[in-house]
Amino acid sequence: MNSYDVVVVGARVSGASTAMLLARAGLRVALLDRGRRGSDTLSTHALMRPGVVQLSRWGVLDGVVAAGTPAVRRTVFHYPDGEDVEVAIKPRHGVDALYAPRRHLLDRLLVEAAEAAGVHVLHETAVTALRRDPTGRVSGVSATGPGGRTELAAELTIGADGIRSVVAEQTGAAVLWQGRSAGAVLYRYVEDGPADAYEWAYGAGAAAGVIPTNDGAACVFVSTTPRHMRALRRSGVEHAMTALMREAGPSLVERVRDARPVSGVRGWAGVPGYSRRSWGPGWALVGDAGYFKDPITSHGITDSLRDAELLADRVVAALYCDEREEDALAAYQATRERLSRGLFDVTEGVAAYDWDADGIRNLLHRFSASMRAELEHLDGLAVAT
Known part of the structure; x- marks a missing residue:
């Protein structure tokens, strides 16, 4: 049996980023995904400024640019009353453009960065069950892959496996709040x-x-x-x-x-947004597994990058800084909720499709304000590390 500090289930944006950050902090990490390496997936592609800032800070943005991903330097809004508004993307927080990479590119770059940090990556490997110790604490995963059945033991198991998360299902992660809009x-x-x-x-x-x-x-x-x-x-x-x-x-x-x-x-077809309880004894959730909102505001990838760093920061505190695991993971979820709720509520309003011209302008202004709060928090993490 292979033993790790952390096993991450799901090697898309949230999982690969979390694994990379934990490995860079010195942890022994395994990263599993049931899909093929380099496969594509449903996505809005568009990165907002907080996500670009993180990719730049992590050294991944260079690969996005080198692949010919076009630099986005303007955003144009077409409103219901016929007004068109153009907003320039001004240099801030160390980046001067936005990007919308295809997912087969972005996911691959993040997985490669994780591997370079020492993560053991297993594609085409599906988790069949969570392992538990005699107290009921999650202690790793059982999985099947090209080499047959494998058992991976871990101090912490992280579900980054999307809306239909196996980790969320098998831990009984409760939905804490749920939206009604689903575009x-x-x-x-x-x-x-x-x-x-x-x-x-x-x-x-x-x-x-x-x-x-x-x-x-x-x-x-x-x-x-x-x-x-x-x-x-x-x-x-x-x-x-x-x-x-x-x-x-x-x-x-x-x-x-x-x-x-x-x-x-x-x-x-659309799925109503939600926030799940995202931690328990020996487990945590990140990305869509823990928090999801309608894609109409094109903030999903940015959410995933943000939450990967929020979780990795608290996991390192628990394993290296003698912070109690339950306190560290509870703090992760509380911070995610604080940064997400405004974005979620605005997205609910947009995805209801019952606004007029003034209503959608107001919603988008509120969304922009919520993103500024994200950037301020992420800047604080960068200073701390």
């Missing part, structure tokens, strides 16, 4: 040429966006309530995509129509 999304990739702006459009009961990403492509999405999406999809996904683009962003219709598709239309 339905359609998206595709189009050949968009050089672009340097995130574009967000808000119409009557619908939203849309254009996000420049790798290989000269942009991710184009439309979103609305599940009920409205179901009605439109009865005439096919192409009809739904076009109709929602007209409803959300008439100014984007012609540009998107003339762009060459490089993928089919894909969909996401």
